[in-house]
Amino acid sequence: MAGVTVRRGGQSLLREITWRVEHDQRWVVLGPNGAGKTTLLNLAAARSHPTSGSVTILGDRVGATDLAVLRARVGLSTVALADRLPADERVHDIVLTAAWSVVGRFREGYDAVDEDRACGLLAQLDVLDLADRPYGTLSEGERKRVQIARALMTDPELLLLDEPAAGLDLAGREQLVARLARLAADPLAPAMVLVTHHVEEIPPGFTHALLLRQGAVVAQGPLRATLTDDALSATFGLPLRLDLAGDRFTARAR
Numbered sequence: 616m617a618g619v620t621v622r623r624g625g626q627s628l629l630r631e632i633t634w635r636v637e638h639d640q641r642w643v644v645l646g647p648n649g650a651g652k653t654t655l656l657n658l659a660a661a662r663s664h665p666t667s668g669s670v671t672i673l674g675d676r677v678g679a680t681d682l683a684v685l686r687a688r689v690g691l692s693t694v695a696l697a698d699r700l701p702a703d704e705r706v707h708d709i710v711l712t713a714a715w716s717v718v719g720r721f722r723e724g725y726d727a728v729d730e731d732r733a734c735g736l737l738a739q740l741d742v743l744d745l746a747d748r749p750y751g752t753l754s755e756g757e758r759k760r761v762q763i764a765r766a767l768m769t770d771p772e773l774l775l776l777d778e779p780a781a782g783l784d785l786a787g788r789e790q791l792v793a794r795l796a797r798l799a800a801d802p803l804a805p806a807m808v809l810v811t812h813h814v815e816e817i818p819p820g821f822t823h824a825l826l827l828r829q830g831a832v833v834a835q836g837p838l839r840a841t842l843t844d845d846a847l848s849a850t851f852g853l854p855l856r857l858d859l860a861g862d863r864f865t866a867r868a869r
């Protein structure tokens with residue numbers, strides 16, 4: 616993104632964002648409610664256009680390329696997309712239908728290789744035993760894992776996850792963080808961007824951070840250098856103390 620501004624309804628949702636994600640990087644985007652994180656992710660997923668500035672995704676500039684083709688190269692998991700998943704669909708088909716970028720299995724044809732890939736991803740996220748269950752019967756933590764499997768179905772070159780741990784209990788969060796850490800460590804995994812409100816949810820192996828407040832970048836760069844007491848406090852508008860225990864962060868008010 617180069618000098619990206621997004622204005623909607625007379626408001627600036629993002630202001631002059633310049634940001635580059637390399638293919639081997641894993642970024643966390645942190646910021647308070649309303650900071651513009653989801654707006655940023657939708658731009659990165661070729662789901663929307665900037666008001667000014669340019670967005671180039673996987674070498675293709677948004678506005679000068681077929682967005683449908685580009686979208687297929689980006690795996691996206693957001694609450695808005697999750698809300699569209701049919702409750703009565705088999706978990707296996709929730710993942711499989713991503714191959715056609717649709718929700719709800721209809722008359723699309725799927726190859727055995729697609730079927731196998733869906734099963735493989737469900738296994739990777741430890742939810743293969745739920746493959747035949749209706750999606751609507753899953754717990755929130757199980758759904759989150761299925762959503763990530765779905766986002767990976769097209770073998771994306773860029774994976775964007777919007778608050779994947781929201782609504783999970785402590786064990787669910789920790790299991791998800793561990794899975795994302797494994798994914799981050801996989802050299803074959805796509806470039807990743809994870810949006811969160813909580814430093815506790817940053818998986819080990821994430822390399823960079825972008826801190827956002829009121830649509831503007833507070834700080835960005837390599838994780839440990841960027842995530843400081845001062846930068847985090849400025850981002851959330853509260854004096855915060857950040858601690859690093861092993862490879863995990865915690866934060867509390869000073």
Ligand SMILES: Nc1ncnc2c1ncn2[C@@H]1O[C@H](COP(=O)(O)OP(=O)(O)OP(=O)(O)O)[C@@H](O)[C@H]1O
Binds near residue numbers: 623646
């Ligand atoms: N179409 C729109 N018109 C006007 N304002 C909008 C529009 N879409 C989003 N906003 C506002 O833009 C701001 C940024 O929204 P966004 O969803 O990107 O924030 P966020 O950082 O993801 O927030 P949260 O952490 O609460 O999910 C919010 O104040 C929101 O109300």
